[in-house]
Amino acid sequence: MQYIIVGLGGQGILFTSRVLGHIAVSRGERVMGSEVHGMAQRGGSVISHFKVGDYSSPLVLTGAADLLLSFDQNEGIRNLHFLRKGGAAILNVHAPEAMENPHIKSFLAERQIKAFCLPGYDILREKMEGRFLFMNALILGAMCGAGAGTLSIEEVRKAVEKLAPAKFRGDNLKAVDLGYEHFAGK
Template sequence: MQYVIVGIGGQGILFSSRVLGHIALSKGESVMGSEVHGMAQRGGSVISHFKIGKYSSPLVKAKEADVLLAFDQNEAIRNLHFLKPGGKAIINVHAPEALENPNLKRFLEERSIELYPIKGYEILKEHMNGKFLFLNVLILGAMCGAGIGNVTLEEVKRAIEELAPPKYVEANLKVVDLGYGAMAK
């Protein structure tokens, strides 16, 4: 399984990679990853390449990712080329009309890429008083709710309980459920 996780600095991309890695290692699977921070400290792009299984390189090549987790819709659009034909993307959207672009729709159709948009900022404003630092676990919950990524909600919750600072565990668990509920079919 090959993941590309994208967003901007401060959105918790690296914690999401840690959660996925923790789950894979607990199952005895091999894990390999690489992060590109760029100008992350100034709100710039962050990309995490993450692989579970027998691979010889941590970087995901274009057209080979199974899953794209996008904490920012602009970063999602910039990184869709990583998805393989039939790949799937969970995208935090703030302007859904951007996904209606005819060229983008054609690109997705030609490659049979499925998008799973979630209005993460709206959900966090409504349920978490606008605490956007929980966006990362919202996206992980949405991934589980969509049934992609080969991890279960229970595995994500267990990893969060083990990895998150104790004072944030309860809130993280609430938000992962919100993401799951927003996407569950």
Template structure:
């Protein structure tokens, strides 16, 4: 399984990768990854390549990712080239009009890409008082609901309990469930 996880600095992309790696390693699977931080400290692009299985290189080649997890819709569009045909895109939507582009929809349809959307910021405003630090865990919950990877909600729950700072543990578990219920 090959993942590309994208977003902007501060959205928790690296923690999400750590959770996925923890799960794979607990199942005795081979794990490989690489991160490109860019201008992450200033809200710039962050890209994490993550592979589970018998691979030789940590980087995902263009057109070979099984899953693109996009914490930001603009980063999703910029990184669509990584997805293979019949791949899956899970994207945090904050402006649905951005994805109503005719050319974009033709590209997705032509390549049979499954698109799963989540309104992460709206959910976090409503249920977490606008604390967007939980976006990463929300996305992981949504990933489990999409049923496009081998990662299951109970495995993510257990990994979060082990990896999350104690003061965020209960909130992270709440958000994980919100993400699981939020796919549209």
């Protein structure tokens, strides 16, 4: 299982790969990932690679990712090429019409990629007083709700509960549930 996680510096991408890693290890699987620290974190484009299984290198080859988790619409679009044929994307979008661009639609169709878009900022504004730092938990929940990947919502909840700082545990779990409910059963 190969993930690409993209967004902007400061959006909490590292926490997402920590959650994915925690689950994999509790399943007895091997993990390997590559993170961005330093200059690249100052609000600029950030990309994390994360691989579960018997891999040697932490980097995902373009066209080989199973799942793209995107915290930012533009970063998501810029990195769709990482997805393999039949892969899936969870995308936080702020201007959903962009995803109607005919070129994007034909790219997704050609590669048979399922793109699950959610208005993350709107959800967090309405349901969590605009605290956008919970985007990472929201996206993780959405991934389970959309049925993309192999993780169950219970596994994600358990890992988030374990890894989130005590002060924000409840809020993180709420965001996971909001993301899950956005797609589950739809």
